[in-house]
């Protein structure tokens with residue numbers, strides 16, 4: 620395959636980022652666009668130098684009329700499932716924006732269809748490609764951390780309600796939890812090796828938005844926090860806000876039996892610190908394999924005068940995560956290898972999000988179940 624021929628469905632804000640990232644990654648050509656609003660489809664076609672005939676209002680028409688290898692799903696969350704399932708069933712690979720879907724039922728159907736079609740389904744969680752997250756996962760896979768028994772992950776916007784289609788159930792499905800929370804939730808699960816969630820206790824809130832006339836119509840949450848238990852005994856505390864009376868809900872960190880990790884300013888590279896009793900050869904070898912430098916500081920010796928070290932790494936690159944995710948998608952499409960971020964892993968975020976909203980509704984902990992694929 621010389622060039623991967625892409626059809627974009629949903630030509631709103633994020634489709635521009637897809638167009639730009641495909642160009643940076645190279646090896647892709649956008650050959651058609653589709654939006655239910657004809658003017659938006661035509662405008663995108665014009666911007667990207669496509670003939671008017673390559674602007675569609677129906678995905679079926681687009682798939683029938685143009686030779687396409689992959690589809691970029693850039694519709695709002697409530698409209699992720701149908702185009703994804705239709706494109707997979709038509710034999711196309713799919714790159715779908717985050718979150719995977721607005722509901723667990725939609726996400727489950729998407730993964731099942733990807734598996735039965737044998738096509739790639741990649742979800743656009745770009746921050747997973749940052750050097751911090753990738754190195755954290757390597758430290759886990761290599762056994763440096765030992766079993767992770769507890770983690771926290773947070774994303775704070777003191778004020779940052781996005782408005783637009785993001786604040787309505789009918790388009791977005793939910794608010795801060797699925798919009799920006801998805802990155803933290805997915806990346807924490809990824810670093811922890813995708814443990815299986817079994818119980819969720821959560822709160823969501825929307826008090827601040829409703830004090831502001833601009834957001835009176837908003838019917839999704841501005842804040843969410845959840846205590847998530849996994850079948851391996853581990854717990855994850857997850858907190859996210861679009862609006863909150865606080866500067867920070869805390870950082871993101873992982874406690875392993877043998878070492879811990881904190882991620883400071885995550886997703887930009889260089890913010891990862893390992894906390895251990897000593898700098899082991901294993902850690903040094905792993906850093907060396909990545910061409911990262913290692914710097915240690917002797918940590919607080921604590922009450923019993925025990926040696927401990929804080930281990931920092933230099934040389935973690937600031938990855939262009941948008942370009943990286945499209946490059947990884949392109950490699951998978953060309954080589955026929957599985958999606959670089961497995962959809963069976965991403966669907967766990969939908970399992971948890973479903974638990975969060977059910978827990979808020981009933982005011983107690985709920986059992987969550989991972990679908991069988």
Ligand SMILES: NC(=O)c1ccc[n+]([C@@H]2O[C@H](COP(=O)([O-])OP(=O)(O)OC[C@H]3O[C@@H](n4cnc5c(N)ncnc54)[C@H](O)[C@@H]3O)[C@@H](O)[C@H]2O)c1
Nearest residue numbers: 629630631632633654655693694695696698716717718784
């Ligand atoms: N990765 C990121 O950094 C990032 C940033 C912003 C948004 N997003 C995600 O991208 C998605 C879209 O966000 P946006 O800001 O572009 O939204 P948007 O509302 O600007 O655009 C969505 C477009 O999809 C079209 N559409 C809806 N249903 C359709 C259908 N069935 N067929 C064809 N077109 C349809 C709408 O008419 C609209 O033009 C959301 O899922 C959002 O979570 C990701």
